[in-house]
Amino acid sequence: MLVVLLLPVAFLIAVSSNHFILMAASLALLLLTELLNSAIEAVADAVTLEDNPLIGRAKDMGSAAVFVALSFVTLVFGEALYRYFVA
Ligand SMILES: Nc1ncnc2c1ncn2[C@@H]1O[C@H](COP(=O)(O)OP(=O)(O)OP(=O)(O)O)[C@@H](O)[C@H]1O
Numbered sequence: 001m002l003v004v005l006l007l008p009v010a011f012l013i014a015v016s017s018n019h020f021i022l023m024a025a026s027l028a029l030l031l032l033t034e035l036l037n038s039a040i041e042a043v044a045d046a047v048t049l050e051d052n053p054l055i056g057r058a059k060d061m062g063s064a065a066v067f068v069a070l071s072f073v074t075l076v077f078g079e080a081l082y083r084y085f086v087a
Pocket residue numbers: 037041048049050051052053055056057059060063
């Protein structure tokens with residue numbers, strides 16, 4: 001959802017085609033990690049819904065991957081918005 005909303009924003013505030021590609025790539029990375037995290041969660045829940053330290057670890061690492069991708073989106077879009085509105 002966030003990805004769909006931010007893509008037109010990227011198109012509007014990008015200063016060059018390469019800049020737009022960087023922003024679109026950061027969104028694609030976020031979408032990829034979200035999909036893989038959801039896949040890990042689905043497989044983990046299919047294996048067992050009971051408490052299991054390894055499943056907990058797998059889900060934590062999936063969430064951490066999403067956090068890393070989200071941080072990158074924040075960095076890329078933060079810089080672009082700063083450049084557009086302030087600089
Ligand atoms: N079967 C399990 N065994 C041990 N720990 C679990 C198990 N299921 C979930 N957990 C722990 O609870 C946390 C939250 O799990 P949950 O399945 O709700 O994922 P989530 O990160 O909330 O998912 P979403 O990305 O949809 O918000 C996991 O990060 C993990 O630490």
